[in-house]
Amino acid sequence: xxxxxxxxxxxxxxQDIISxxxxxxxxxxxxxxxxxxxxxxxxxxxxxxxPKDPHWEDRDRFVLSKGHAAPVLYSALAEKGYFPKxxxxxxRQTGHMLQGHPDMKKTPGVDMSTGSLGQGLSAANGMALAxxxxxxxxxxxxxxxxxxxxxxxxxxxxxxxxxxxxxxxxAILDYNGLQIDGKTDSVMCSAPLxxxxxxxxxxVIEVDGHDIDALxxxxxxxxxxKGKPTMIIAKTVKGKGVSFMEDQAGWHxxxxxxxxxxxxxxxxxxxAENLG
Amino acid sequence: MADKVATxxxxxxxxLVLGAENPKVVVLDAxxxxxxxxxxxxxxxxxxxxxMGIAEANLLGTAxxxxxxxxxxxxxxFAIFAVGRAFEQIRNSIAYPKLNVKIAAxxxxxxxxxxxxxHQAIEDVAIMRAVPNMVVLVPADGEETRQVILAAAKxxxxxxxxxxxLDVPLLFGEDYQFEIGKANVLREGTDAAIxxxxxxxxxxxxxxxxxxxxxxxxxxxxxxxxxxxxxETIIRVAKTTKAVVTAEEHNIIGGLGSAVAEVLAEKEPTPxxxxxxxxxxxxxxxxxxxxxxxGLTKDALIKAVQEVLLKKQK
Ligand SMILES: Cc1ncc(C[n+]2csc(CCOP(=O)(O)OP(=O)(O)O)c2C)c(N)n1
Ligand SMILES: [Mg+2]
Numbered sequence: 001x002x003x004x005x006x007x008x009x010x011x012x013x014x015q016d017i018i019s020x021x022x023x024x025x026x027x028x029x030x031x032x033x034x035x036x037x038x039x040x041x042x043x044x045x046x047x048x049x050x051p052k053d054p055h056w057e058d059r060d061r062f063v064l065s066k067g068h069a070a071p072v073l074y075s076a077l078a079e080k081g082y083f084p085k086x087x088x089x090x091x092r093q094t095g096h097m098l099q100g101h102p103d104m105k106k107t108p109g110v111d112m113s114t115g116s117l118g119q120g121l122s123a124a125n126g127m128a129l130a131x132x133x134x135x136x137x138x139x140x141x142x143x144x145x146x147x148x149x150x151x152x153x154x155x156x157x158x159x160x161x162x163x164x165x166x167x168x169x170x171a172i173l174d175y176n177g178l179q180i181d182g183k184t185d186s187v188m189c190s191a192p193l194x195x196x197x198x199x200x201x202x203x204v205i206e207v208d209g210h211d212i213d214a215l216x217x218x219x220x221x222x223x224x225x226k227g228k229p230t231m232i233i234a235k236t237v238k239g240k241g242v243s244f245m246e247d248q249a250g251w252h253x254x255x256x257x258x259x260x261x262x263x264x265x266x267x268x269x270x271x272a273e274n275l276g
Numbered sequence: 277m278a279d280k281v282a283t284x285x286x287x288x289x290x291x292l293v294l295g296a297e298n299p300k301v302v303v304l305d306a307x308x309x310x311x312x313x314x315x316x317x318x319x320x321x322x323x324x325x326x327x328m329g330i331a332e333a334n335l336l337g338t339a340x341x342x343x344x345x346x347x348x349x350x351x352x353x354f355a356i357f358a359v360g361r362a363f364e365q366i367r368n369s370i371a372y373p374k375l376n377v378k379i380a381a382x383x384x385x386x387x388x389x390x391x392x393x394x395h396q397a398i399e400d401v402a403i404m405r406a407v408p409n410m411v412v413l414v415p416a417d418g419e420e421t422r423q424v425i426l427a428a429a430k431x432x433x434x435x436x437x438x439x440x441x442l443d444v445p446l447l448f449g450e451d452y453q454f455e456i457g458k459a460n461v462l463r464e465g466t467d468a469a470i471x472x473x474x475x476x477x478x479x480x481x482x483x484x485x486x487x488x489x490x491x492x493x494x495x496x497x498x499x500x501x502x503x504x505x506x507x508e509t510i511i512r513v514a515k516t517t518k519a520v521v522t523a524e525e526h527n528i529i530g531g532l533g534s535a536v537a538e539v540l541a542e543k544e545p546t547p548x549x550x551x552x553x554x555x556x557x558x559x560x561x562x563x564x565x566x567x568x569x570x571g572l573t574k575d576a577l578i579k580a581v582q583e584v585l586l587k588k589q590k
Binding site for chain 2: 179180
């Protein structure tokens with residue numbers, strides 16, 4: 001896909017996020033919106049997938065370590081055709097398959113159950129190790145949050161991925177600067193992250209996480225790196241694309257009301273029109 | 277009776293009282309201070325509030341150190357992350373040296389609701405109960421929570437306090453008396469007993485009312501102190517009723533039902549039915565719908581009483 005087409009996909013994903021959260025009346029808009037360009041680029045360009053065969057052994061793997069951003073993943077999966085788009089309206093409802101956090105037993109296309117922060121990178125490591133063991137050429141992608149960087153397990157996994165030279169693994173940090181209780185720098189400062197990941201022997205790439213061309217270039221570079229895993233530190237804006245949600249910690253875990261959703265969708269439709 | 281308040285809400289308010297009374301009280305959280313309700317303490321006593329970020333193992337480990345240096349730390353996060361992520365820190369850094377840490381966990385059980393199974397702790401009581409030196413308390417309403425928190429602060433040693441997200445009916449007035457190690461008989465009955473804690477207590481009372489109208493006399497015992505367990509009261513009530521139903525928003529393996537069964541099996545064998553999650557995880561949904569789906573309702577308790585009465589007849 002071209003960068004422009006990917007931008008359109010990201011816009012559709014953002015619209016899906018808003019409407020599914022409004023229908024659910026709960027969930028996490030901020031971190032879903034900030035990851036929309038990353039996820040669109042991965043699912044619609046980068047990753048080798050077969051929606052007709054979600055368990056295809058040679059598929060690239062995706063782990064949403066920041067599992068509360070499930071809506072961004074669900075939208076991408078629906079848009080890819082893993083399940084009907086109508087399912088999005090059942091998000092978080094009793095008996096429906098789209099759980100508040102990704103559930104690999106319930107939802108086709110979800111490669112790993114997540115939701116408890118800090119655990120996803122370890123699982124991605126395991127998938128990457130298995131790929132090497134089986135002589136397969138699939139790649140593994142994991143999206144992490146910056147608040148999530150505080151979990152010790154992240155750094156245990158960081159060390160192990162480098163130790164086992166997992167060059168089939170690319171992690172993406174959704175670096176939006178916010179978590180629940182406020183700015184990441186004031187809750188628990190994890191900076192400087194570039195130096196930290198470099199010190200853990202990872203190849204580190206810094207990109208604007210809303211610049212599709214930069215993301216494409218970053219993923220291409222990661223594939224060329226041999227002998228180490230790659231961390232793409234993607235600078236993002238939490239709530240990206242919806243003016244009143246942008247850079248507001250308060251929109252971490254609150255769903256928009258119907259009026260707010262209407263306003264948000266209006267903005268996103270305008271953006272779509274401008275994309276042409 | 278119509279008033280409702282979440283136990284976590286009462287926790288946040290009581291922390292303010294403790295903060296004013298005792299400068300040794302410190303509070304730690306892990307990026308959930310608005311949800312666990314420790315944020316108000318943080319605002320009022322910023323120098324005694326430590327947000328550890330999303331790092332629960334470090335949260336509990338740091339609490340251990342603060343306690344070892346003479347503070348009375350209340351460490352809060354969701355039950356799944358406190359007991360789940362930091363189990364071994366709790367076991368080896370807090371319980372083993374019997375340090376004075378209060379693990380005040382919120383968002384327990386399936387009434388977490390929409391966040392789903394990954395966030396619904398249904399095994400925390402079982403896990404904490406199995407740890408030597410640990411006191412395990414499960415308050416039923418706002419007033420009991422207030423008293424539980426004050427009692428925990430007064431008691432020296434590790435305490436696990438299990439609270440919920442959902443608004444629950446206010447059951448008790450200030451004349452109510454909670455004590456660590458004591459169960460409270462809320463209703464005396466002769467035909468059967470419901471021993472419950474947490475959100476199940478109000479349903480147990482409603483079930484007892486409805487059964488009374490059918491001519492069935494049911495005791496209701498609030499077992500907020502799961503450990504130490506009030507064996508004396510449990511045995512006495514089992515002796516009079518000869519039929520016991522337990523009710524908890526927790527897996528039926530290892531929680532209150534198991535604790536009561538252990539005592540009765542050894543000291544007063546009594547027909548029993550355990551109401552709780554039947555060894556299954558929860559899922560996303562509205563809390564009330566989930567309680568219905570997983571059989572944690574007044575009607576389920578009525579059925580359980582009828583079932584235990586049949587066992588008793590045999
Ligand atoms: C182990 C664990 N602790 C706490 C939480 C509750 N929680 C959900 S999202 C979140 C903040 C996440 O912040 P960040 O990683 O920066 O994500 P983003 O800003 O991208 O939404 C927290 C504390 C959790 N899901 N898992
Ligand atoms: Mg963030």
